[in-house]
Amino acid sequence: MCRHLAWLGRPRSLSSLVLEPPSSLLVQSWAPRRQRYGTVNADGWGVGFWAAGREGPARWRSARPLWGDPSFASVAPVLVSGCVVAAVRSATVGMPLEESAVAPFTDGRWLLSHNGRVDRAVLPPVRDAESTVDSALLAALVFSRGAGALGDVVREVGVADPAARLNLLAADGSRLLATTWGDTLSALVTDEGTALASEPWDDDPAWTDVPDRSLVEVTPDGLTVTALT
Numbered sequence: 001m002c003r004h005l006a007w008l009g010r011p012r013s014l015s016s017l018v019l020e021p022p023s024s025l026l027v028q029s030w031a032p033r034r035q036r037y038g039t040v041n042a043d044g045w046g047v048g049f050w051a052a053g054r055e056g057p058a059r060w061r062s063a064r065p066l067w068g069d070p071s072f073a074s075v076a077p078v079l080v081s082g083c084v085v086a087a088v089r090s091a092t093v094g095m096p097l098e099e100s101a102v103a104p105f106t107d108g109r110w111l112l113s114h115n116g117r118v119d120r121a122v123l124p125p126v127r128d129a130e131s132t133v134d135s136a137l138l139a140a141l142v143f144s145r146g147a148g149a150l151g152d153v154v155r156e157v158g159v160a161d162p163a164a165r166l167n168l169l170a171a172d173g174s175r176l177l178a179t180t181w182g183d184t185l186s187a188l189v190t191d192e193g194t195a196l197a198s199e200p201w202d203d204d205p206a207w208t209d210v211p212d213r214s215l216v217e218v219t220p221d222g223l224t225v226t227a228l229t
C-alpha cells in the first residue's frame with residue numbers, strides 16, 4: 001500500500017523531505033523497505049504544504065509516479081515549508097486511477113492521507129468526497145466529523161470492517177495527527193522538528209516505531225502517543 005510522511009517544524013525544502021534522503025518517498029515509490037501490502041507505489045503521488053502569505057495549504061498532486069515528475073524535482077528545492085504532508089500511491093484493486101484519488105485530500109485547513117484500505121460499503125454516506133476511492137470517502141468522513149474525532153472514526157470504521165487498514169496522517173498547519181491501524185509508522189523527533197513516516201527515510205537510529213493501534217499527536221511542544229483500543 002501507499003507510503004506517506006509529514007513534517008512539523010523549522011521550514012525546510014520539499015526536496016529535503018521527499019526527494020533527497022537515501023530512502024526518500026521517491027525511493028520508496030519503487031523500493032519501499034517496510035511495505036506490507038503491494039510492492040511499488042507508482043499510481044500517483046501528492047504533497048500538501050503551508051507557505052508564507054497564504055492561509056490554507058497549497059497542494060501538488062499527480063496520477064503519475066513520483067519518479068516521472070521532473071518539473072516537481074526542479075521546483076522542490078525552492079518550495080519551503082514548516083508543515084508538510086506527502087504520499088506516494090499504490091492503488092487498491094478496483095479503485096479509480098486518477099489524480100483526485102491521490103492523497104493528500106483537503107478540506108479547509110486540513111490535509112489528510114490514508115495508507116490502507118476499507119470496504120466502502122461500511123462507510124456512512126458522505127458529501128464532497130474528492131473521488132470515489134475508499135481513501136477519499138474516509139477523508140470526507142473525518143472532515144465531516146472534525147479532525148479531533150480522528151481516533152473515534154478509526155475505531156468505529158475498524159469495528160465495521162475488521163479487515164480495514166487505517167493508517168491516517170493529517171495536518172492543519174500547526175499540528176499533525178496520525179493513526180496506526182494495520183500498517184507501519186515511524187517517528188523522528190529532532191531539535192528542528194518532528195517527522196512521521198510510514199517508514200524511516202534514512203538509517204538514523206533516532207527513528208522510533210509507533211505501535212499498532214495508536215493515535216499520535218505532534219505539536220510544536222512535542223509528540224504524544226495514546227493507545228486506540
Ligand code: GLN
Nearest residue numbers: 001002091092095115116
Ligand atoms: N486504498 C487507497 C487507494 O486505493 C490507498 C491505498 C494504499 O494505501 N496503498 O488509493
